[in-house]
Amino acid sequence: MKGFLEGKTILIMGVRNRWSIAWAIAQSAAEEGAALVFTVQSGRELEQTAELVRDLGDYPVLECDVGSDDSIQSSFEELRRRSGVIHGLVHAIAHARSEDLEGDFIATTREGFAHALNVSAYSLIAVSRAARGLMSGGGAIVTLSYIGAERVVPGYKVMGVAKAALEATVRYLASELGSSSVRVNAISAGPIKTLSAKGIPNFGNLLETAAGQNPLRRAVDRSDIAGTALYLLSDASAGVTGEVIHVDAGYHIMGV
Template sequence: MTSSFLQGKKGLVIGIANDQSIAYGCAKAFRQQGAELAVTYLNEKARPHVQPLAEELGAEIFAPCNVSHPGELEGVFEAIEARWGKLDFLLHSIAFCPMDDLHGRVVDSSAEGFKTAMDVSCHSFIRMAKLAEPLMAEGGSLLAVSYYGAEKVVSHYNVMGPVKAALETTGRYLAAELGPQQIRVNILSPGPIMTRAASGIGHFDELMHHAEEHTPVRHLADINDVGHAAAFLASDAARSISATTFYIDGGYHAISG
């Protein structure tokens, strides 16, 4: 691998489910730019889909991580500390909401469903930041993935809208708190991309068609586009960019209607 702008950097990628995952697009870009990676998989059912990708990426650490299971997230960071003794960047690209709550109105969402969605999709990022902080003595970059539904009401996005809004606000607060240690926190906000997670959202194909018609560049972003943006934000070239929601959507967020 030729020298590039993430050469020597160590990064953690959480959220690869298959080769259509946004997290995989980001991991490819990180690796192409020279980073060494730690990659996680959700559970044994997911492992056969993720392990070949981790091997392709040359991941030095490959570990299970279901943030709902006590100790698994901590175990990942323990492995990173033992292997590398440091961490330069991480990507949080996970979200979950029980199907009944995801497909129902926000006003009808259950307390338990809302709590689960918030814990997996938002509070886990806080936990990752806390675990990463001592490993980023020389500064670092924390990235999480959101969506336009955090800012505007998007049909069928339902309870994930408030949850992603919380994630974006959390990113700004973490940026303020960790900034003195030169740890930057930014949120990636792609346009609609057909991933396994997105397939659970009702009428998502209609949403994608609408976005493509109204996006200024007349095409949707893909996982590689998101990856290029993530690699830049993980690099020293972005050392003065923090507390920002970074849109990778061809300008769709700026268009009314």
């Protein structure tokens, strides 16, 4: 399948380290011929990510604080100068304050709730608005969700609410951007060992339960998610938008 994304420029937002899902997607996209551009949240992460990206090739890494409209505008203006056009965007950005994941959900602070929704859901609206002008020939936007958006997952708490908002955002964006031939979809990934996942209490139990109860009787890995992301970024999914595709070995269909 080499060359699946040949001639496409893909923006990857949210690579934090080599164990992240975003990095697995970037690796697979590069193997399939895509030209990549990366963004990081702050200058503090710039050199670390640039060093990681050098393993793939000579790809630009830009700073983009998704909590700032000015930063988003500035980074996309730089992207326009560098690439002129983009064909795909991977939004792998989410965050909740640790104190809002440790206590009871009912104890979630107003500030913590606003932070989780702003970073994890509103950011998709903000970057999609900026990306639309660079997708002059149409394009694909892909974000990452989790079953905690649909069901109560112990320890997930306010992130579950944020992911539910993210999935609704996917549908509304898909409806509005479809006339510009821009597709918007989400991947609901099964539990995967990442550094971010370590912030979820009892994550090891979630991983074991999902692997033991899903139809395939195995844990999903980053390559499973990356494969679906390649499909959604490619012309093979030209008729797919507004979807939340579960890549969890079928766990979401089970009643227990």
